[in-house]
Amino acid sequence: METVRRHDIDWLRVITIALLLIYHIAIIFQPWAMFVGFVRSEQPLESLWTPMTMLNVWRIPILFFVSGMGLFFAMRKRNCKQLIGERTRRILVPLVFGIVAIAPLHMFVFQKFYNLPLGYYPHMGHLWFLGNIFVYVLLFLPVFYLLKRGKGERFKQILNKVMSNPFGPLMISIFFMLEAILVRPQIYSLYAETWHGFFLGGLAFFFGYLFVYSGTNFWNTVKKWKWGYLALAVGLYVLRYFEFNLEAPGYLMALESNCWIFGVFGLGYTYLNKPNKYLGYLSQAAYPIYIIHMFVMYLGGLLILPLGIPPFLQFLAITVFTFAVCYVLFEFVIRRIWFLRPLFGLKNEKTANVKSKDISVFRKA
Template identity: 25%
Template sequence: MESKNRYVRYYDLDWIRVLAMLMVFLYHCSMFFNSFEWHIKNNIINHSYIEVFSLLVGNWIMPLFFVISGISTYHALNKRNSQSFMKERFLRLGLPLLLGIFLLSPPQVYIERVTNNQFDGSFLKFFPHYFDGLYLEMGGTGNFAFFGHHLWYLLMLLLFSVATLPFFIKLRKKVEHRVFGAFHYFFLPIPLLAVALTVNTIVNLASWGILFYLLLYVYGYFFFAKESLREFVRRIGVLSGCLSAITTVGYLLWVMFNGFPMHVSLNWVLFMILRVVLVWNVLFFILYLGDKFLNFSNGTLKYTSQASMPFYVLHQPIIIILGFFIYNLDWAVPVKVVFLVPLTFLMIMFLYHFIIRKVNLLRVLFGLKSVKKNEISKGIQPQA
């Protein structure tokens, strides 16, 4: 925020972003083992602890990212004008997205085609076919992943940034001094629910529609970035935690005993209400925990904040590639978990620490700022 014309950095948002990135990594590892549709599946499906973890995280993890992105946009526009903001957006989102589309997505599509018996041959033979049709869904026939597979978040954030910037600039002064209170807490979920009940199937990504994410991004900018919201979550934090726990238990029991409602009905409406209430309260509870316990900085935060974008860009391709080598092996699920999760993590961090962060071209391609050679040798990390 700006206080007496001085920008104040809230480190809890950086911690939340880093921890959320780690959660996305674990979530995508779980997708290899659970029963939900994904690019490659283990030969043994786990319907117990891994599936429960996937259900616990899958509802709120991407909504959290879009709210944090809206907050970050507010802070970014406090520090730079709209032209420099969009230049930074295109560099730090667009370049990693292009890297994902043309370098990291082809092996993922290839592995999906091979494991689903849609292609027989080497990756070199497949690569020319990567440009055959648009990849629109898992198990489909098009191959060109124009959204970068898991990097769809970068594409959506880039599009949202372009579409909302004039709106943000024009209306900001009219709302920035309004205080966040109980009215907002109870009223703002209503548009989210309306979107979830009507247009959630329009570009549905990670179980929520693009307009749902757009609304959360706008909320992040106009409401969640306010100092008054911090004061509000300190009062509402325990209640939101209790509501998060209740709705999460209700959601898990519903899915475990009744499955996902597939058609519009009263059950489907009630299920969507439950999900929206769950997401809304989890967002407040996470912000409450961050404000209470994570508003500090140290060397770990500085390092991991820089590593988070390369980590995000690399994590799914490496999970899928390693999964390809073990998916048909006769290993127990816990053994494969112990193999897949630590090895993927170590490979990503090795690539980041010893290669990406030390080569300016790679830094820029992975969404980082370039640095001088002496800064790299001294271990200096530029500010995000």
């Protein structure tokens, strides 16, 4: 069983959350932003949609994969009861707090921006991801603990052997392709609070755990064949762009998504699996920043969009504002006030240790 700390998985979590923030900021500059509950610029940047569509088929699935990997590391020193208690504290408590106190904040800003009557109502908003993760933990723990106790040694050997072949990871995509065929999402990248997002996330979470559990062959394979996976992903994206106006049949988008993800895993394993003095801090910050970023981003839109500056400068200004204010709130408020720490998924100061060997959904181990 793997015991060495995986710095690349930490880095991928940090990087994908940063990309998530940028993606959400880019939505502000799309003509349809208001229809998905975002503040909207009157000066659209529709050219941003092209790179966004390259990102949107894998930006959320890769986080579910990483979350499943994180559960593997979290289970190393915990029994089932301990793990459920720890996940409740680190996922369910921030989720409930976020529904009551955080998600309504960006709706206040949304109402203010559009001069709508101000009203409060608890809702999940972007925190739906945490709700899915908590359900997956409860669903898959019995299976994962059976595997941990050595009940699936033969299965592990077969899986490790399959993953030694470059087609092994691609075979996993069959399950994702079947999900798309059976669920038939109207828009593949619409993950939030949909059955498609739930089933897709569950598959990614499950196989993310198995990729770490199975051994090193998966990682050696994606390291060796990373450029091949990325080339296939680019080819599928080009096909989607020219032949399907960016919304290809779901089974093709599922394959494209996994090819991007396997390529990114290969890049991470090749270049990022080494210690870094900033990684511990960034990994700790990623989860709270994910929780608060929508409110901060909307506030940036409220302040910056009315300014008479070109739209690309607005985009840059909102990006800088979002990252800077999120950092200030994390560093000087969330991280330093003891009773706020558990509400944002951080350990108490006495037990916090940024060099812990556990990795999880957003540093929740």
